[in-house]
Amino acid sequence: MRGNPQEASAGPKTLLERVGSETSGNFKDTMEGCIRHPSDQLAHSVRYCLQGWGTDDTALITVLATRSKRYIRRIALQYRATYGKDLNKLIKDETSGWYKYLLQFIVLPPAHSDLRLLDLAMDGLGTTEEALIEFLVGRSPARVK
DSSP states (O other), X not given: OOSOHHHHHHOOOOXXXXXXXXXXXXXXXXXXXXXXXXXXXXXXHHXXXXXXXXXXXXXXXXXXXXXXXXXHHHHXXXXXXXXXXXXXXXXXXXXXXXXXXXXXXXXXXXXXXXXXXXXXXXXXXSOXXXXXXXXXXXXXXXXXX
16 A cells, blocks of 8 residues: 555545645645635635735625625525634624625625615614615615515
C-alpha cells in the first residue's frame, strides 16, 4: 500500500477535502469553487466578502445584486446551514447607512423588504410621502394587501 498509513485508516476523503489539502493559493480557491454546489459557493463567497477588516463591497454587490430573490433566499439558507449565522443580521452588523439598507432590501424576502421600506418612510417626525406613494403605486393591489 502506498502513501501515509494514517490516511488510509482515516477513510476516504471527499474531493473537496483532497483539493483543500493538496493545493494552495488561488488555484485551491478556484478548484474548490468548481467543486462546490453553486449556492454553497455563493454562500462561501459572501462569507469571504464579509470576513476580516472591512467589507469587499464590489464582490458583495456582484454576488447579491445579480441574483433573483429566490436564488438569494437559497444562498441565505445555505449560509445559515454552513456557517450557522443569519445573512441579514450579518449584513446589518457589517455595513452601515443606505448601503446597509440596500443590501438588506436585496437579501430580505419581498414582504419583509416592503415592511422595512414602509417602516423607514414613517420613521421619525413626519412621513416621507414620496416613499409611501411610490410604494402604493409601484406594487400590485395583492402585494399591498
